[in-house]
Structures are given as C-alpha cells and as structure tokens.
Amino acid sequence: MSAAKKPPVLILLGPPGAGKGTQARMLEEKFGLVQLSTGDLLRGAVAAGTEAGKAAKAVMEAGQLVSDDIVVAVLKDRLADGDTQHGVILDGFPRTTAQAEALDGMLAARGQKINAAISLEVEDEAMVERISGRYTCAACGEGYHDSFKKPAVAGVCDKCGGTEFERRADDTAETVRSRLETYHEQTAPLIAFYAGRGVLKEVEAMGGIAEIAARLAGIAEQAGA
Ligand code: ADP
Numbered sequence: 001m002s003a004a005k006k007p008p009v010l011i012l013l014g015p016p017g018a019g020k021g022t023q024a025r026m027l028e029e030k031f032g033l034v035q036l037s038t039g040d041l042l043r044g045a046v047a048a049g050t051e052a053g054k055a056a057k058a059v060m061e062a063g064q065l066v067s068d069d070i071v072v073a074v075l076k077d078r079l080a081d082g083d084t085q086h087g088v089i090l091d092g093f094p095r096t097t098a099q100a101e102a103l104d105g106m107l108a109a110r111g112q113k114i115n116a117a118i119s120l121e122v123e124d125e126a127m128v129e130r131i132s133g134r135y136t137c138a139a140c141g142e143g144y145h146d147s148f149k150k151p152a153v154a155g156v157c158d159k160c161g162g163t164e165f166e167r168r169a170d171d172t173a174e175t176v177r178s179r180l181e182t183y184h185e186q187t188a189p190l191i192a193f194y195a196g197r198g199v200l201k202e203v204e205a206m207g208g209i210a211e212i213a214a215r216l217a218g219i220a221e222q223a224g225a
C-alpha cells in the first residue's frame, strides 16, 4: 500500500445490478474506506419517514431518479460524518451531470478530489436476472443471490448468523427495465465526463465476484488506499 497524501475518493459507476454495492463492501473491508450509497441513504429516509423519504418513495418504486436537490442534500449530510475522513467509495452517486458538478464542489471544499471513477462494464440482459434473484441479510446487509451467492447454510447469514432476509421493493423485473433505461439516459454520460478528466477506469464486470474484487483492489491501491 502506498502512502496517500489525501484520503482517496473512489466512484463506482454502472447500471443497476452491476455489483456496485457488493464491490463497495469488499473495498470497505479491505481498505477501511467508507461506502456511501445514496440508494441506502434514500431507503433509510423512506423507512424513517423523513421529508426527503416521502418525496423519494414513489420515484424510487418507479425506477426513476430522485431529484438532484434531495440526493445532493442527503449525500452532503452523510459526507459530513467523521468516519468519512479516511476515504470513501461512492456507490450510486453521482447519477447525473448536475450531481457530478455538485460533488466536485463538495470535495473541493474539503481539499479533496476524485482519484478514480470505476465503470463496471456489464451486459444489460444479465442484469434483470441478477437483480430479480438478489436479497440481503436484514441484520447486517450482506448481499446474497438465489442462484449466484447462496449462504453456506440455507437461511443463515454467513457473516452474522442472522436468519431474516429482505428483498428491495424496486427489485422487480419491470422496475429493473425502467432503472436500466434511466441509467443509459442520465448516468452513462458520466463515463465520458470522467474520461475527460482522466480518472476513468473501465472494468470488465461480468465475471465472478472475487475476480472483479481483485481488479478493483488493484485500482484502489493505485489510488492510494
Ligand atoms: P441500483 O444501483 O441497484 O439501481 P440504488 O440502491 O443505488 O440501486 O438506487 C435505488 C434507487 O434510489 C434508484 O433507482 C433511484 O430512484 C434512487 N437513487 C439512488 N441514488 C440516486 C442518485 N444519485 N440520484 C437520484 N436517484 C438516486
């Protein structure tokens, strides 16, 4: 590991189902970075019934984007927590050019910049199957999949021993198609945006979880994590 002057800021880009959440959690464990998932933050706001959550709920269930104002405010709040000072992995943010510009401003105010924007390259057709089979441990959030990643003991979380699992309200085949469309229209342009800044890393992400994790670890190390 190389010594970093500044705590690294990594961005994970990719369509729903690309594995952003799974890989962000691997990077958290390996490098002590903190995963900031706007999807998780918004689901938390919906569950807590906050104003942001009330505004976001129906939009999320339709597979569309929550407004930039709300998402930027939620992310900004979370970024202000002390645990983010050793470096972060942004998962699901930014999703629009306006969000990317807001992020630049937030980072500049902290004397930080983006070290790598990692684009997970996958095939759309496979995403519907990946997403409709996925579920998480209700206690610790570890992700599983009906076909690709079952717990070692059926019904018991490998990580924490929990026995309750949950599926997301927006993980239906119908909503996934709409989320994919939204991704291609509004978020995919960020690939060119970050290429233009010289921080884009494209990673082939149709393989196994461990194989992709190893590729990302290499990028994180180069970024100073
Ligand atoms: P996925 O990447 O699997 O689609 P996420 O958990 O990142 O799932 O996001 C779930 C939903 O939350 C999105 O479909 C969208 O409605 C909302 N959301 C999350 N992040 C953002 C964002 N940066 N901007 C706008 N909406 C967002």
Ligand code: ZN
Binding pocket: 137, 138, 139, 140, 141, 142, 157, 158, 159, 160, 161, 162
């Ligand atoms: Zn668990």
